Structures are given as C-alpha cells and as structure tokens.
Amino acid sequence: MKILCIDIGTGTQDILLFDSTTEIENCLQLIMPSPTVLVANQIRAATQRGETVLLTGSIMGGGPNSWAAEAHIRAGLPIYATRDAALSFNDELDKVEASGIRVVSDDEAKKINAARVEMRDVDLEAIQRAFEAFGVALEFDALAVAVFDHGNAPPGVSDRIFRFEFLAERIRATGKLSGFAFMRDDIPERLTRMYAVANSVNADAPLMVMDTAPAAVRGAMDDDVVAGHKNAIVANLGNFHALAFRFTDGKITGVFEHHSGELKPAQLENFLRELANGTLTNEAVFDSQGHGAVIFDARAQDLNFLAVTGPRRSMLLHSKLKPYFAVPYGAMMQAGNFGLLHAYADLNPNARDEIENALAKSRVVA
Numbered sequence: 529m530k531i532l533c534i535d536i537g538t539g540t541q542d543i544l545l546f547d548s549t550t551e552i553e554n555c556l557q558l559i560m561p562s563p564t565v566l567v568a569n570q571i572r573a574a575t576q577r578g579e580t581v582l583l584t585g586s587i588m589g590g591g592p593n594s595w596a597a598e599a600h601i602r603a604g605l606p607i608y609a610t611r612d613a614a615l616s617f618n619d620e621l622d623k624v625e626a627s628g629i630r631v632v633s634d635d636e637a638k639k640i641n642a643a644r645v646e647m648r649d650v651d652l653e654a655i656q657r658a659f660e661a662f663g664v665a666l667e668f669d670a671l672a673v674a675v676f677d678h679g680n681a682p683p684g685v686s687d688r689i690f691r692f693e694f695l696a697e698r699i700r701a702t703g704k705l706s707g708f709a710f711m712r713d714d715i716p717e718r719l720t721r722m723y724a725v726a727n728s729v730n731a732d733a734p735l736m737v738m739d740t741a742p743a744a745v746r747g748a749m750d751d752d753v754v755a756g757h758k759n760a761i762v763a764n765l766g767n768f769h770a771l772a773f774r775f776t777d778g779k780i781t782g783v784f785e786h787h788s789g790e791l792k793p794a795q796l797e798n799f800l801r802e803l804a805n806g807t808l809t810n811e812a813v814f815d816s817q818g819h820g821a822v823i824f825d826a827r828a829q830d831l832n833f834l835a836v837t838g839p840r841r842s843m844l845l846h847s848k849l850k851p852y853f854a855v856p857y858g859a860m861m862q863a864g865n866f867g868l869l870h871a872y873a874d875l876n877p878n879a880r881d882e883i884e885n886a887l888a889k890s891r892v893v894a
Contacts, residue, residue, distance in 0.1 A: 529882050531872060532668040535864030536649050536675050537562055537740060538591045538768040539839060543655060544865040545668065548886040552857045552866075558658060559861050563649050568592035571607075574643040575600045582640050583609035583629075585647035587724035588616045589675060591768055593647070601628035608632050608640055613647040615720065619680050619687075648728050649675055649721070670734045670879070672868040674743040676769060677721040692785060692810075692820030694718065699780050699824070705746040705773075709738035709871035736872050740764075740864055741771035741785070747866030748837040748854035755893035757833040761804060762854070764863075765840035769819075770796065774803050774829065781825040784808055786818030788840045797849055804831035837863045857890055 535542040543558040561569075567583075571593065574581045581600055594617055600607050607629050609617075614624045614631045621631050632640070650673060656666040681690035698707040710716070712726045712735040722737040729735060744764040748754055754762065763772035765788055774782035782803050786796075795816070802808035806826040813821040836844055836851040837860055844851045856866050866887070873883040 530668045531670045531672055533672045533865035533868045537766055542861050542865060544862050546869055548882050552887055552890045557862060564589045564591050564593045567645055567647060568596035570645045571596035571600055575603050580642035581607040582637055582642035582644050583613040583647055584644060586612045586728050587721050588647045588649045590616060610634055610637050616647055620683055649725050650729050668733055671731055672736045672872050673725050674738045674740045674864050674868055675721055675725060676740045677719045679718040680720045688819045696822045705742040706871040706874035708742040709736055709875055711736050711875055738868055738871050743867035744837055744864040745773055746870050747856050747863030748835055750856035750866050751854040752892040753852055754835045754854050759829060760833040760835060761800060762835045765838040765843055767839050772803055776825060776829055782823040784813050784821035786813055790817045793843050797847055804829050
C-alpha cells in the first residue's frame with residue numbers, strides 16, 4: 529500500500545510517500561516551501577515589477593501570503609481576489625475589502641489585466657514533477673493531508689474561540705488524536721479549509737484530511753523514548769502555532785494552543801507547568817493572544833517527561849524543564865506525516881494492520 533502524505537505548515541510542506549513494503553526510513557521524503565510561502569513569493573515578485581495582482585483559486589492557509597498582500601497594498605499597487613481566494617484572508621469578506629483587497633466575481637476576474645496567482649494548499653502536479661525529476665512515478669493508493677483550520681466562525685465570533693471550542697469538542701467526543709482526522713465525505717462544514725483541499729484535489733484515491741498539530745503530536749509519539757512514557761506532555765511548536773497535550777495513562781487529559789510568535793520561553797514553560805498541574809485556565813491562554821486551554825482531569829501530574837517536536841522546538845532548547853526532542857523514525861520534520869498514517873489506519877480498518885505493521889517494524893516500543 530502506498531499513501532501520499534502531505535503535512536502543510538506555515539514555513540514548509542513536508543511530503544512522505546509511504547510504502548508498506550519498504551522500511552519507513554527508506555520511504556521517499558521531501559521538505560519544501562509551504563504553499564503560502566510560494567504564493568507570497570509570487571505576490572512579492574509582482575510588487576517588485578509594479579504589477580497589479582489577481583488572486584484566484586480556493587481557500588488556503590495564511591501568514592506569508594497575507595503579509596505579502598499587505599506589502600503590495602502599502603506599495604500603492606492594486607490587488608484583486610475572487611471570492612474563494614479572498615476567504616483565505618478572512619471569512620468576512622467586508623473585512624477583506626477593508627484591508628485593501630478588492631473582491632471580484634469570476635466573470636470580473638476574466639477582464640482584469642494582472643499578474644495571476646493561484647491560491648491552493650495542494651499542488652499534486654508540482655509534487656509529481658518533483659518525483660519524476662528523480663525517475664519516480666508518483667503512484668499512491670490513498671492521499672492524506674494535514675492543514676491547520678480555524679473553521680468558519682460566525683460573524684462577530686473570535687476565530688480563536690471558535691477553533692478551540694472545536695478542539696475541545698473533538699477530544700470529548702473521541703478521546704483520540706485521530707478524532708481530528710476526516711475522510712473526504714465526513715469533513716464538518718465548519719472546516720472550510722479542509723473542504724477546499726478536498727474540492728481542489730483531483731485524484732480518484734481515497735482522501736483524508738487532518739489538523740496539523742494533533743498529527744505532529746501523534747507522530748512524535750512513535751519516538752521510542754516518547755512511547756515509553758504514558759504520563760507525559762507532548763508539544764508541537766510549529767512556525768505559527770504551539771499546541772501541547774497532556775497524557776495520563778495514555779489518555780488525553782488536557783490541552784492548550786497558542787501562537788508561537790506571541791510566546792516567550794518563560795511564558796511557554798509556565799503554561800506547560802500549569803498544564804501538568806491541572807491549573808491552566810482558558811482565560812490565561814486566551815488573554816495572552818492564544819487560542820485557549822481545557823483540562824479534562826484536574827488532578828495534578830508531575831512534569832517528569834516533556835516531549836517536543838516542530839520547527840520552533842528551539843524555543844525550549846535551554847529550558848529548565850529539560851525537554852526531550854522527539855525524532856520519530858529519525859525524521860522530526862515528518863512527525864505530522866507519521867501521525868497522518870496512524871489516523872488513516874484508525875479511520876480505515878481494512879488498511880489498519882498493513883500500515884501499523886509496517887511502522888512497527890522500525891520501533892522498539894510498539
């Protein structure tokens with residue numbers, strides 16, 4: 529069985545072509561610029577040329593593309609976006625217009641003379657070309673994609689609150705990290721970015737989408753050292769978001785999510801201690817520009833083991849908490865894709881044994 533896994537972050541898109549007949553260490557991997565970085569580069573190039581920009585395509589991740597669009601507007605240059613592309617910046621289109629981006633219909637877009645930039649999270653054609661450059665035909669039996677999705681918050685409702693309430697809801701409903709994964713036909717309507725991925729991928733193979741941070745945490749748990757600790761905090765420090773789960777006897781008993789750029793190392797350490805103690809409040813995280821926190825079991829837990837993954841893990845490099853930097857299968861940046869594989873196995877019982885057995889061959893602690 530071959531599964532193409534794509535973990536899409538703010539800085540990079542991490543790609544793994546899983547093959548159950550091959551050792552996981554020998555499965556083909558790519559770490560490439562994220563789609564939002566690629567779009568930002570195209571916008572910046574148009575800014576340097578003094579050109580008008582037209583954004584087309586679908587909802588995708590933000591960050592670098594938003595900053596590039598803002599810089600284009602500050603340079604006094606026009607920027608247009610079709611409705612779906614504009615939703616990448618804000619679910620409320622009047623706020624997109626207020627930022628300086630003019631939202632146009634598809635018919636209007638056809639008449640605009642501008643540098644056209646397509647917005648999308650998954651570009652299978654580009655990945656195929658990359659593999660073909662090394663003589664590899666990109667063939668897969670299933671596709672698994674991880675993206676961060678705030679969800680389509682109702683007008684006047686905070687994106688941060690809306691997302692975190694959904695995180696808590698999924699944990700209460702499933703108790704599993706795979707509760708953040710959905711097959712194509714089961715994606716909740718509120719998760720518009722995941723919907724956009726499903727609608728933009730032209731592939732006949734089964735498709736699963738999952739939230740990025742839970743995928744990375746699940747993948748980190750395949751590190752043999754992490755797997756040996758049932759009572760632990762496992763944190764993913766991404767380029768844009770930081771999320772930490774508390775596990776007690778292997779069960780999720782608490783979680784918080786914040787913005788990596790808003791956190792100072794000492795503040796992050798304090799939140800992690802309070803998560804372990806069961807004293808961390810939603811208000812403390814939200815009021816410091818984070819998303820929120822929830823404790824499902826308020827009993828204090830010793831912070832004897834903290835595992836960290838993600839491209840911003842250096843935030844805790846010299847921490848007094850003495851974190852362990854997880855390296856599942858020797859590839860930290862692929863942690864999200866390993867988590868995707870476990871989630872796909874969880875959601876597809878017919879494929880479970882083949883996937884799990886292939887992964888277990890490279891683990892000491894199963």
